[in-house]
Amino acid sequence: MVSTTFEHLDAHKQQRVLAALVTEFSQYPLAQAQVARIVKQADIARGAFYKYFSDLKDAYQYAFKEVIGRLHTGIAGPEMRRDPYAATAAFLHEADESKDRDFIRLHFTKNSGLVSVGEAPISENAIEWAVTTLCHSAISQALANPDQTDLILKHLKAALEQLHVKES
The missing domain is CATH 1.10.357.10 (Tetracycline Repressor, domain 2)
Structure with a gap:
């Protein structure tokens, strides 16, 4: 602080x-x-x-x-909260296009386990928890393996469909 x-x-x-x-x-x-x-x-x-x-x-x-905070500014609208797949894809796009790309990549590949940065509260709803966990995992994996982003997003979409989370 x-x-x-x-x-x-x-x-x-x-x-x-x-x-x-x-x-x-x-x-x-x-x-x-x-x-x-x-x-x-x-x-x-x-x-x-x-x-x-x-x-x-x-x-x-x-x-x-x-x-x-800078990254979330463009993707924090209510429509993104209704569509976790779109929000995840948008976050990855924003991160890749951002001047802070290297910072974000290092965070997810090296630093995330070393510091607490205010994790989201764990939802009482199991599906919401699963969706949040999947999306964050997809972000982490895609940033660590940028050449696999399309495949990771494809898997995320399929997993969300299995959980009956529909796109808006």
């Missing part, structure tokens, strides 16, 4: 720090990321980094929430 010190920075400095975080976490998995590179690119003191974030994991969680 970012500190109130960070929240009170002017927007330009916040964006500079965020850009440095995204660059670092797009090029290096969390386990290899370095505060030194982040503070150099952001043009802040090392001590300032630790005033803004408790550690690299904290900084990563902040950057992830910002990046995922």
Whole structure:
């Protein structure tokens, strides 16, 4: 969680720090990321980094929430919630076209098991839970194996049909 010190920075400095975080976490998995590179690119003191974030994991969680928020902006409408297949395909397309593509890919292939980034609550409805699990798994597999995206989406569609989840 970012500190109130960070929240009170002017927007330009916040964006500079965020850009440095995204660059670092797009090029290096969390386990290899370095505060030194982040503070150099952001043009802040090392001590300032630790005033803004408790550690690299904290900084990563902040950057992830910002990046995922940008991706979800275009696909968060009610029509997408009614059609999980379309939402998953749209997310993969947005991720692939995004300037944050490398960040997202590293998250799903290297970092997702290292940090908690606010997982969705588990639904009481077994079908909703299964759909959510399938869609997230499809995203993870497609980002790890981009050349298999069409096949993964084909399997997702078939599985959703078996669960009687219809497209809108």
